[in-house]
Amino acid sequence: MTVKHVRPPLKVVLVDVNPQVVQEWLAAFADTPEVEIRKGSLLDQHADAWVSPTNARGRMDGGVDAAIKRHLGAGIQLRVQRAIRDRFGGSLPVGSAVCVPSGATNPRFLISTPTMVASAQDVSQTLNVALACAAAFQAVHMQNEREPGSIRSVALVGMGAATGQVPPRVCANLMWSGYTLFHDHTFGDYDELRATVQGQLDDLDNEPQERVRIKPPATRTRA
Template sequence: MTDFPELVLVAVDEPMAAAWDGVAAGRPWARVHRGSVTDLEVDAVVSPANSAGAMRGGIDAVYSRWLPGIEDRVRAAIAAVHPDGELPVGEALIVPTGAATPAWLISAPTMRKPGERLAPSGAAAAAAARAVLRVWALGELPDGRPVREGVRSLALPGLGTGVGGLSPATCATRVAEALDELLGP
């Protein structure tokens, strides 16, 4: 997939930024942003929330303050696809934010319940990264257009590195593996 959008790897601290630097190296379509995701003008942001779509901690709390009503939209989208109200780790969905920029949020849970600590292996971060890439490559927007046509820039925070307690290095390694697996090195 050579037409991957600009991937902006977001880091609010230096350990995550340093880990993301390794992911961006050799990928001309990727760059590291040192600072808040709210400073970016991108088409979509990634939420590594929980399976229920509760957005009250970590980066998701930032999204909830920045994009009013986003938690309700995410929860409604989950309920529309999964009547039990849970989006499993390893799946993702795209939701309109109601804002001009970013217009979309991709919810890709790294944990089943809010506040869970992730396994040190980073398996959940790898599953979430793969799910985001599948939504971008194969997903459809509500108007029927492929996601890849409407999302040309994507902001990705550390997956599971806040509330989930995953190390930045492990997160970056798992995201890089997912990128290589689905897009090629």
């Protein structure tokens, strides 16, 4: 008899101190009630993993990155940058992510995914939020492939909505695109993920006022 193992559902929490971001999430994710939306600080969330929007070098010197570094200690930046160096040659492309042990019990893991190349870069005219959000969920999947069940809950902030100057509605719509793609498809690697997102969103207005569901490739769909 063959036993089919079913992946446990992933608890997703979207949390931000900006009430406008929270309001736009409530609209964008209205038909995805499994996603919890909260107003508050990421640092107060109990989850297996926190997602931190970062820059290509993993320098945690501003925004949410800096708050997490203060909370978890300077060692977290060293672990993030070591992972970027070992896996990506020292520069993490937008549309990629690293998942590292946090050194704490809450969260157990930190997922760093760049919304920008350099610190404090304006990314309001880009689709980087969709790429970063999709990459964060890909990192969850890859970690659970390595250690099944190690990430059962994840908390994310409004990506690019502060330092990156992305309007709250655009942030919410692009994060919805990244989230739904995670549910629809498992990617073999980050290159495939980036090609899929860019191939379908590059022709759109860089500030989409409506949600866009990214169509996954025909292969490797989730069972």
